[in-house]
Amino acid sequence: MDRRSFLGRLGLAAAGAAVLPSVASCADGGFTDCPALDNVKESYQSDLLVVGGGPAGVCAAVAAARKGLKVLLIDNGNCLGGMGTKGLVGPFMTCYDAKGERQIIRGLFEEIVDRLIKEGGAIHPSKIRHTTEFTAWITEGHDHCTPFDPEILKKVYDRLCAEAGVKVLFHANFVGPIMKGDSIRGAVLLTPSGLEAARARMVIDATGDGTVAYRAGAPCVFGDPENGRVQPASLFFRINNVDTDRLIADVVPHLPEFRRVNGVSYRCLHWRVAQAEAAGEWDLARKSVNIWRSVEKDQWVINCTRIHGVDATDAENLTAAEVEGRRQVEELLNFFHKYGPGCEKATLMGTGSTMGIRESRHVHGDFVLPVQDLIDGIIPEDNILLSANSIDVHGAMGGPAGGLYMPIQKDMYGIPYR
Template structure:
């Protein structure tokens, strides 16, 4: 017989959304189980080498605050992040570099301080339903099956694993053919000559497309972000040194000076929720990493003496399953900077769709300084109403999810879900019946900006 454990709330997925959902619920008195497949928290930020966080701001307004910004302040205090700094790619307002190892530990500390029970190396096997509600989950960890029960569940897996197992309706990919955005195997390089790249930015901004209208902003950046060298990339493709579609060199300096995260590999045509598809993507991603590493050392200014520290270690996923909730946020909602009465998050990042077919990126920007809000209704559903989504798998169109998937937004969504679970427990109601006025009031008390 399986071991059975009881909690007030079970959170599936320990990325930034799940970790901050668990910590938020725990701080409000709930007993919380946080189940994570890897051996550390942080999700894509630590297990996929993604970084920096983009963006906490809309113009000069900081729109991501609350527990997500608390995480940053804690990292800054320990020297594990320089904090928010100007995005010197020119693409968005700010970036927030961090130390990945510090990120893992700080999320862990925040959860432990809130009394959260963390279960690592845990995969969701199945979800048991009773009278249309989720009753328990079956987990597999270290070859052992465990069952955990709770009145409230939060799916923060990114891929919607919990909602999929529970039979909650979901969408995947773009409407035309179901294809997701390409996956990316990020990698880190040390010993990069950042000063020489800064000097190039000062000398010839035309090499960096998003800087052309923002000349000089790189001087304000405490860590360098770079998007450029299009002609060098095109020549590399023509010569066959680069064998996949990528139109630009994109890299970001981490908390450690001279160390960068390279976000350039592109794996199309594989589903991130197909076991063999994602396995092929992992293999192809590493092949592209080594190809790019050799190319960058040879051709990209500043990289001649660079050293490969790590790839991944897991493939980075931009889009997969998205819950069909009470409301689905759309591209029109974002681009019109819509304000919702039940808003639980405000965000200012553009729609950023990496082509499912080639090298192009479809970028659609809000007006300068504008932000949109995300309604609570995107976190809840009517099919299995005691399951909420938080993070990349909320109810959003394919286009809208290309903005809401960014880590600061996911952290804020996690806080909203965790607080909603606590309020639901307080009232003895389902998440769908949580008073949104009370939810918004508590979030504001905790420092969130809701527009």
């Protein structure tokens, strides 16, 4: 079956009885000597199964439930939000056009932000301008970001799903698809209750790694199609007890020095990084620090670690990356204590409970959006959303060194439904 036929039929055929495969058939080898793997309990039946509880999964589930579908949303963690909660990745990037004049991303995103603000968990993007402490003093592509509190975001997602009637199941690991011919009719899950079958008329893959599509046989490519390389991963962390006024006072006089040299970014605290390097107390790849002020004045989000060659689809590789990420966090915390004005007494609030992955598998769809369409600001007839984010492929040094950065030439571009 070709790619178009597969994706065209994926989850769209008429509902009917599907043959539940033994879990052994989901793996390359047999497990006839392990009876436990044959005990799959029939547990869930829904119109739609969404695998992955990040922002995409939450919004897909809520939108479907509001249309009257019976929805099951599963996640392998203990909360919704994905990278924004478990990964501590923040802030939300711009929802405005390239000129920073008009908000173009609304819908459920705006509803989530409004709920966050009501609970004291966000600052509205209209109040956030580029080249400030809320954007790590970055200018390009960082106008009207949305700082948020990840703990409050967890609660907002919980309530959003509950109000829409979405059934949420945490601690549910996707094992393999239940297939009827070439159509996915659900999934086998591993939960604390054991192996369970979740049947559905349709399945949405919101795993981030294309796990459902890949295991169902959809064509995928890992990383760069030419060399298999992936963008570096990052482990985010948060600090508090920062004298923010002192930190800002140290940064602002150096803003005219912010620059890129051969693709290497010299931005926030690059002069302090140079001091640490000279003292032999800095061995990270980056030459500056991305540090973002959060909702509370003394709290900051740090995006500075860089772990290369991370295969998010390989457990041992990902384990090593998590350990290396925490090592880098410790080094960075020591740096802030010694070289960061106002950070001498900063405390570690926490590291992401999962690695921030920028790239792993890419699922090959029927249509691949051309890069030039984004740059030229093409808005197709079958447009489903607008965006103004630049093309930003991260390289080794924290910017586009070894990567790619291309700002768009128009106010915005569209993404087609096709």
